[in-house]
Amino acid sequence: MIKKETLDRINELAAKNKSEGLTEEELKEREALRKEYLAGIRGQVRGHLSRIKYVEDLTPEELEELNKNK
Helix, strand or coil: CCCHHHHHHHHHHHHHHHHCCCCHHHHHHHHHHHHHHHHHHHHHHHHHHHCCCCHHHCCHHHHHHHHHCC
16 A cells, blocks of 8 residues: 555655756655555556456356346
8 A cells, every 4th residue: 555655755756856856865765755656556456456357257156146236
């Protein structure tokens, strides 16, 4: 999960970059935060995709349950 503090800091650095530019240390911090953010997003997408079931792959019992819930 992506922390609110991480997003806030990324946004702070983006605003500062637009207004006055970033120091070398801030550029490194921004890169590290971006990597953390992207890793979090990838993890969320992988988690979501891993829970998807294709109808063709369902057992007859699962298909029956799915049809009951419609």
